[in-house]
Amino acid sequence: MKVGICGLGTVGGGTFNVLQRNAVEIARRAGRGIEVAQIAARHLNPACNLGDTPVTEDVFAVVNNPEIDIIVELIGGYGVAREVVLQAIANGKHVVTANKALIAVHGNEIFAAASAKGVMVAFEASVAGGIPIIKAVREGLAANQINWLAGIINGTGNFILTEMRDKGRTFDDVLAEAQALGYAEADPTFDVEGIDAAHKLTILASIAFGIPLQFDKAYTEGISKLTTADVAYAEAFGYRIKHLGVARRTSEGVELRVHPTLIPADRLIANVHGVMNAVMVHGDAVGSTLYYGAGAGAEPTASSVVADIIDVVRTLTTDPNNRVPHLAFQANALSDLPVLPVGQVETAYYLRIQAKDRPGVLAKVATILSERGINIESILQKEAEEQDGLVPIILMTHRVREQKMNDAIAALEALDDIAGPLMRIRVEQLN
Amino acid sequence: MKVGICGLGTVGGGTFNVLQRNAVEIARRAGRGIEVAQIAARHLNPACNLGDTPVTEDVFAVVNNPEIDIIVELIGGYGVAREVVLQAIANGKHVVTANKALIAVHGNEIFAAASAKGVMVAFEASVAGGIPIIKAVREGLAANQINWLAGIINGTGNFILTEMRDKGRTFDDVLAEAQALGYAEADPTFDVEGIDAAHKLTILASIAFGIPLQFDKAYTEGISKLTTADVAYAEAFGYRIKHLGVARRTSEGVELRVHPTLIPADRLIANVHGVMNAVMVHGDAVGSTLYYGAGAGAEPTASSVVADIIDVVRTLTTDPNNRVPHLAFQANALSDLPVLPVGQVETAYYLRIQAKDRPGVLAKVATILSERGINIESILQKEAEEQDGLVPIILMTHRVREQKMNDAIAALEALDDIAGPLMRIRVEQLN
Numbered sequence A, B: 001m002k003v004g005i006c007g008l009g010t011v012g013g014g015t016f017n018v019l020q021r022n023a024v025e026i027a028r029r030a031g032r033g034i035e036v037a038q039i040a041a042r043h044l045n046p047a048c049n050l051g052d053t054p055v056t057e058d059v060f061a062v063v064n065n066p067e068i069d070i071i072v073e074l075i076g077g078y079g080v081a082r083e084v085v086l087q088a089i090a091n092g093k094h095v096v097t098a099n100k101a102l103i104a105v106h107g108n109e110i111f112a113a114a115s116a117k118g119v120m121v122a123f124e125a126s127v128a129g130g131i132p133i134i135k136a137v138r139e140g141l142a143a144n145q146i147n148w149l150a151g152i153i154n155g156t157g158n159f160i161l162t163e164m165r166d167k168g169r170t171f172d173d174v175l176a177e178a179q180a181l182g183y184a185e186a187d188p189t190f191d192v193e194g195i196d197a198a199h200k201l202t203i204l205a206s207i208a209f210g211i212p213l214q215f216d217k218a219y220t221e222g223i224s225k226l227t228t229a230d231v232a233y234a235e236a237f238g239y240r241i242k243h244l245g246v247a248r249r250t251s252e253g254v255e256l257r258v259h260p261t262l263i264p265a266d267r268l269i270a271n272v273h274g275v276m277n278a279v280m281v282h283g284d285a286v287g288s289t290l291y292y293g294a295g296a297g298a299e300p301t302a303s304s305v306v307a308d309i310i311d312v313v314r315t316l317t318t319d320p321n322n323r324v325p326h327l328a329f330q331a332n333a334l335s336d337l338p339v340l341p342v343g344q345v346e347t348a349y350y351l352r353i354q355a356k357d358r359p360g361v362l363a364k365v366a367t368i369l370s371e372r373g374i375n376i377e378s379i380l381q382k383e384a385e386e387q388d389g390l391v392p393i394i395l396m397t398h399r400v401r402e403q404k405m406n407d408a409i410a411a412l413e414a415l416d417d418i419a420g421p422l423m424r425i426r427v428e429q430l431n
Helices: A010-021 A023-030 A059-063 A080-092 A100-117 A133-140 A156-169 A171-181 A195-209 A226-238 A300-315 A361-371 A403-415 B012-019 B023-030 B059-063 B080-090 B100-117 B135-138 B155-167 B172-179 B196-207 B230-234 B297-315 B361-371 B402-411
Strands: A003-007 A034-042 A070-073 A096-097 A146-152 A239-249 A254-264 A276-283 A287-293 A344-358 A374-379 A388-398 A425-427 B002-006 B036-041 B070-073 B096-097 B147-154 B239-249 B252-264 B276-283 B287-294 B346-356 B377-379 B388-397 B425-427
Touching: A003 A010, A003 A133, A003 B239, A010 A023, A010 A361, A023 A300, A034 A146, A059 A080, A059 B361, A070 A080, A070 A300, A070 B059, A070 B252, A080 A100, A080 A425, A096 A100, A096 A300, A100 A195, A133 A276, A133 A287, A133 B023, A133 B135, A133 B297, A156 A171, A156 A239, A156 A276, A195 A239, A195 A254, A195 B012, A226 A239, A226 B346, A226 B388, A226 B425, A276 A374, A287 B080, A287 B297, A300 B135, A344 A361, A344 A403, A344 B230, A361 A388, A361 A403, A374 B080, A388 B230, A425 B230, B002 B012, B002 B155, B012 B023, B012 B036, B012 B096, B012 B297, B023 B297, B036 B059, B059 B080, B070 B080, B080 B096, B080 B100, B096 B100, B096 B297, B100 B196, B135 B147, B135 B196, B135 B276, B135 B287, B155 B172, B155 B239, B155 B276, B196 B239, B196 B252, B230 B239, B346 B361, B346 B402, B361 B402
Parallel strands: A003 A034, A003 A070, A070 A096, A254 B425, A425 B252, B002 B036, B002 B070, B070 B096
Antiparallel strands: A146 A239, A146 A276, A239 A254, A276 A287, A287 B287, A344 A388, A344 A425, A374 A388, B147 B239, B147 B276, B239 B252, B276 B287, B346 B388, B346 B425, B377 B388
């Protein structure tokens, strides 16, 4: 399958790089290779090694290229992007786009054109970057009447609110830093006044409730008036302030609104920090669900763009009954990568040792670990317990092969100074 | 499309009820109605009003019913369930199952039979109940090389660990309560020794890494030996203990292991409490993502079973280029439910009022709110601030229509006792 990429900025560059780097894995999943046949770009992207991929400055040369099956629109905005998408559809090409503004404002027109022409338009990357939230709502929760959804769907805004809360900084101070770091645009209006979030919320509400896209009816309120005093008072009441997009179905209609919101501090979504995004979706059968991940950035957004490309390729080229292989990869492309015996696994460890209350025990323990190359990260030694006179020693180690740890544990348990088997629990940082 | 349900226990009953209750919504999404043509059950389920749906005690009467297109296997276990699934495939019927043990142990055989016969086998409900995690990994993250995943994928175990931590209770004490509440089986081995989690992890690892199902190679360690002391010591180090399934790809092979694990307390997954499930998935392009929801129960599991049925129906009956409609619902089945003006929205409110330091201001504020039917939930009055002598009054209200609140705010701001505009932030409980 031949793909044309229109726009080689952050997301376009990420899309090209992911398609190149993961070409083998993607072909094992999709059942055939995906080739970037042509790129339209006004400037080259220093993050990309384009090799001999043809590049043009004329985006319509790509859109009208008869060899190309799928047009990937990563230009942004409503102007040229709309023309590109409509011309691609008119040419009978499938379209993948990450353009939330285009879909929220012109989606009804674009979808009607695509349906009339019998081509696909995919837009997973338009909402919440790398989180497959459109697929989750549109397919994964298709059994449900969706009651409401609420999301942190603008990373810049969440970064600002996180800093205001964690460090007591003012809105203006953090915004200036976000601009310096490249998280926020020179004109931050779209992000901090909620317009970007309203684009995404409009799309989510339509797929949740089955209503046409109605961006002009979304209520939008930004975060620029929030003070550090409000953040602190909210905390005193047990709440956090997040810039949420909320869509709710009532008997009278649909609420569609973006505004700063106090939410209880113990909710999972209240603990989504920095530039990360998360969307809660509540269905009548499933109850509350939550989807979390990077909402922006080159490769997280590319993850969704390329997933859409694979969806299109799977639909076009596979037996419909095996559109998605049972185990994600084509049955004849499974790997013989072995499952490792647990002795070969590497983790850090928590150890609790019940030591007899004698001098020198800790030194013996440390020596046994050290001789096997096991480094202690932290240690907690408690006073002797009243009932049995034993001293609990609790250790956290650095990462080590399980086999070495088993060997160390056997040596420790053989010590006369230690009572009974020790407790060993594995530790994962998950980062 | 005609569906036969085999097994009318918790999940079977939930599946029947969701298909009935949401029949209209589901038909708007799937493009045609889904009818339960026959049910096989040894006992009727008091939660279901079956109407005139035919019921038989002979499961093979359903499997061999020539009118049925899709067999939904909700019997559980490896015995009859395996025969049912293989016979359904041999009969050319598509299969939807929630049976993690069957897929983890006999999946390779079942998928080969299905591919040879050209039918679909869908099993979203086999892992993490209502969370669409298989779809997320298999399709949503298809662009990525998955590096690792880690999940809380057994609700019973997580309930026990949550109670041990929150209330300092022992494992045995909480297990007895979980059995009384029906969260845990009379024989809790599958749940607390990690076997159930290992079934689910085996499936997730295969779709993440593209390896055949190898349940027999999973390492499994339970939570029954954990003490309250370990839970407390972990906390002292800044960690929480969770029963995780971990699958990781290394250069040598795949780690596949279920065991108690210390994880940093500030990770989102460390804050997944009670019977809820969550899975973290880390891909090379997308980074870390997380999926959260109910991992068990009648309707959450039915949510995934019915989503799979809709997937099969969409594949069989729609134009492939419109397998999933752009806005989730068929274009001719969109709703004209209006988007409400924000004045009709109902939320609770946080108000911060800068009052002049005079007697009786609070009474005036309370009267204005009360006259408009706005109830105060809590209130915080600070001392006068040094620089301007103003007294901040912070209020949290119960839920009220925005129009009433706007009216109250206009009246409050008109008071001579109040300086400047007040700060109003909406409050959502998200429960």
